[in-house]
Amino acid sequence: MSDASDGCAQPRTVTEAEVDALVRGICFKTGPPRRLGVEVEWLVHELRDPRLPVSPERLAAAHAAVRTVPLRSALTVEPGGQLELSSPPAASLMECVGTVSADLDAVRAVLRRDGLVLAGLGHDPWRTPPRFLREPRYDAMEDCLDRGGPAGRAMMRASASVQVCLDAGYEEPGPLGHVRRWWLAHRLGPVLVAAFANSPFADGRPTGWLSTRQLRWEQIGTGRAGGPALDTDPRAAWARHVLDSPVMCVRDDGGPWQVPRDLTFREWIRTGAPRPPTREDLDYHATTLFPPVRPRGHLELRMIDAQPGDDGWIVPLAVTTALFDDPEATETAYRAVKPLAERTHGLPAPHNALWRDAARVGLADPELREVAAGCFAAALRALPRLGAGRVVVDAVEAYRDRYVARGRCPADDLLETLRATAGGRPRHHSPHGKDTPS
Secondary structure, eight states, X not given: OOOOOOSOSSOOBOOHHHHHHHHHHHHBOOSOOOOEEEEEEEEEEESSOTTSXXXXXXXXXXXXXXXXXXXXXXXXXXXXXXXXXXXXOBSSHHHHHHXXXXXXXXXXXXXHHTTEEEEOOSBOSSOOOOOOOOOHHHHHHHHHHHTTOTHHHHHHHHBOEEEEEEEOOBSSSSTTBHHHHHHHHHHHHHHHHHHTOOBOEETTEEOSOSBHHHHHHHHHOHHHHOOOOSSSOHHHHHHHHHHHSBOOOBOXXXXXXXXXXXXXXXXXXXXXXSSOOBHHHHHHHHHTOOOSEEESBEEEEEEEEOOSXXXXXXXXXXXXXXXXXXXXHHHHHHHHHGGGGGGGTTOOTTSSHXXXXXXXXXXXXXXXXXXXXXXXXXXXXXXXXXXXXXHHHHHHHHHHHHTGGGTOOHHHHHHHHXXXXXXXXXXXXXXXXXXSOO
């Protein structure tokens, strides 16, 4: 978010007015929707028995081996040892799918030689792993989140997602305008939570929620994981949200990072303590906010659980892209989700009844099921217009028939397997790839 260095020896501090202007101008870069991307997170499990913990030494060796492979996507490691691939901005859905699929094939081959496998689950069903990364950022994050209970540690170490990244949209009004796309992302969000819920377990037992991952985000609280109100211009709403959200930490190159309590960025500017904030601090602060829809020059949709199977991630990417980038599908989705707004009671996402119902019962909710069916139908009509290949269209159609049309999601498969398994604990192979039960 910050500008290039101007050659000054000391970092320049920021004012509230400058923060407002920077956030407005940089977090919503408008123009024709031309680019998209995806970030796919994966748990890393033992191939022979995913119930066994993976030692830090094995994880470190596996990560080092993967880093030797040439990839087009950016490879990062999450605090619990999860792997994430972030695609480069793509000019089309098929370009994005092709790039990430090839990179995943290469990563899986390396991990398999080490006896490890990528697991497509929104939340580790057996344990909250120990923290793998020991860095000042994650030390501070854990200290901060621990004040609200154990949900923060579970989110950091045991969760994985499919994050779809889309252009903010046109400056002008209309189906592809940035105001409409911002609003649609928040109203479509719970439909995506419900349709793709894939995390019903924690610590080896059902949690009572189909998306335990989304439950964890809800439990973290509004200041860190909540979004702004939707009753005003998106730029103004996000700028105010950034200023009024609590600071996670104050970085210090010479020692441990301070973790203040209840200090908003606005108050930090006004008090100048423990030191005046800079533009770099503003950049960093924005990365410590985790709403379900995050503007980063583009829109980052963060509410979708990691999906089962080698290619399960393609379906939410394709459906979401179609509903945002095809004008006809966008208009259909907008009309379909509009009545859902009443169930939020005006409260921001995800801390309202609509988002909670989506994470708890998924498409067993009749209204969410009806809206999801309409959105999938619109996406299937739009995908050929966006140049989607037959394999992608067939995958979306198969998902629609297997899950959406039946009011189900992948979490229902996992729970069904539990009910059929003696002992009442998740069967060890059920979440992985093609072993996912029918």
